[in-house]
Amino acid sequence: MTTSMRSLPGRRPFLTAMMSILALTGLVAGALTAEPRAKDLFGAKKLPAVAAAQSFGFYSKGCFAGGVAIPMDGPTWEVMRPSRNRRWGHPAMIALVEKLSRDAHADGWPGLLIGDISQPRGGPMLTGHASHQIGLDADIWLTPMPSRPLSTRQREEMSATLMVDEKTHLVKDGLWKPMHTRLLKRAASYPEVERILVNPGIKKKLCDTVTGDRSWLRKIRPFWGHDYHFHIRIGCQPGSPNCKGQAATPADDGCGKPLAWWFTEEPWRPNKNPDAPKARDLMTMANLPRQCQTVLDAPAPASAEAATYHGGGVPIAVAAEPVEALPTAPEVPSGAAALPASASAFAPTPEIGIPLPRPRPGN
Numbered sequence: 001m002t003t004s005m006r007s008l009p010g011r012r013p014f015l016t017a018m019m020s021i022l023a024l025t026g027l028v029a030g031a032l033t034a035e036p037r038a039k040d041l042f043g044a045k046k047l048p049a050v051a052a053a054q055s056f057g058f059y060s061k062g063c064f065a066g067g068v069a070i071p072m073d074g075p076t077w078e079v080m081r082p083s084r085n086r087r088w089g090h091p092a093m094i095a096l097v098e099k100l101s102r103d104a105h106a107d108g109w110p111g112l113l114i115g116d117i118s119q120p121r122g123g124p125m126l127t128g129h130a131s132h133q134i135g136l137d138a139d140i141w142l143t144p145m146p147s148r149p150l151s152t153r154q155r156e157e158m159s160a161t162l163m164v165d166e167k168t169h170l171v172k173d174g175l176w177k178p179m180h181t182r183l184l185k186r187a188a189s190y191p192e193v194e195r196i197l198v199n200p201g202i203k204k205k206l207c208d209t210v211t212g213d214r215s216w217l218r219k220i221r222p223f224w225g226h227d228y229h230f231h232i233r234i235g236c237q238p239g240s241p242n243c244k245g246q247a248a249t250p251a252d253d254g255c256g257k258p259l260a261w262w263f264t265e266e267p268w269r270p271n272k273n274p275d276a277p278k279a280r281d282l283m284t285m286a287n288l289p290r291q292c293q294t295v296l297d298a299p300a301p302a303s304a305e306a307a308t309y310h311g312g313g314v315p316i317a318v319a320a321e322p323v324e325a326l327p328t329a330p331e332v333p334s335g336a337a338a339l340p341a342s343a344s345a346f347a348p349t350p351e352i353g354i355p356l357p358r359p360r361p362g363n
């Protein structure tokens with residue numbers, strides 16, 4: 001810009017005027033300043049914010065304080081991909097995962113392989129998910145825990161079993177077992193669990209095979225990906241007045257028309273612009289609830305162990321001081337509206353054709 005302005009002195013007033021207009025519209029700010037990305041700031045945090053547990057914002061646009069970790073190993077679970085450091089969550093989420101592991105084990109599932117929960121302070125992630133930002137989402141593999149403990153290396157490298165045929169979008173014959181159904185039913189049984197995201201093929205399998213009580217199918221929501229893991233989402237927890245909840249799922253089992261849409265061509269059309277940046281790649285702190293800056297700046301515990309959950313419903317060593325009481329702000333600043341739309345697990349199944357990008361593998 002400087003060079004062209006120098007070489008075209010006659011146009012300077014015009015350019016200056018244009019600059020002012022652009023600045024007024026706010027377009028220049030993002031393009032010319034190196035505003036740090038929220039994902040880099042949150043992605044760099046190794047430990048949680050010491051404060052009373054509280055979620056700020058929405059599943060795909062927020063952060064949380066008072067995070068606790070699930071231990072790397074338990075009698076009925078193992079944490080996968082440990083180098084990602086995403087075994088953190090709101091204490092209610094971590095307690096629920098631990099409880100699910102015990103209940104599922106009692107149901108005959110060998111144990112949970114736990115995928116991503118959240119970064120220590122939540123926020124947008126460097127890679128992968130759009131959500132998982134407020135400590136209330138957790139991914140669980142559909143592969144049962146092996147009988148022999150996995151080494152750290154195996155946890156990093158072991159590949160998951162894809163349950164769904166990429167072409168037909170149907171569950172691969174022989175892979176789906178009654179114990180998978182029992183596991184999802186158990187996960188859906190907890191009142192705090194609002195949604196469970198699965199591949200449409202898995203939803204269809206359940207729709208076609210579950211007999212007796214089908215009321216829990218309401219919580220099982222079809223979504224792209226989720227063919228080797230399922231995704232548990234719990235609701236906003238007490239003590240989080242700035243947590244923005246999600247609309248309730250429809251009361252029916254979701255096996256009718258909305259599911260049929262997934263077996264048309266429309267949801268699987270190639271993304272016309274696969275390289276376009278995603279919302280999480282562009283967010284700055286200005287796009288997040290303002291309390292997230294406080295969360296980012298809050299002190300850390302002495303170690304990960306000091307904020308690791310060991311059962312009993314009470315995390316240890318995490319102080320009960322709330323993040324400084326800040327005025328209740330609108331959770332979504334106006335700038336956020338300018339972020340590009342992308343496939344969203346929060347939207348109802350579209351009724352009309354809109355191009356939706358496929359999520360990256362591993363989302």
Ligand SMILES: [Zn+2]
Nearest residue numbers: 138139231363
């Ligand atoms: Zn997930």
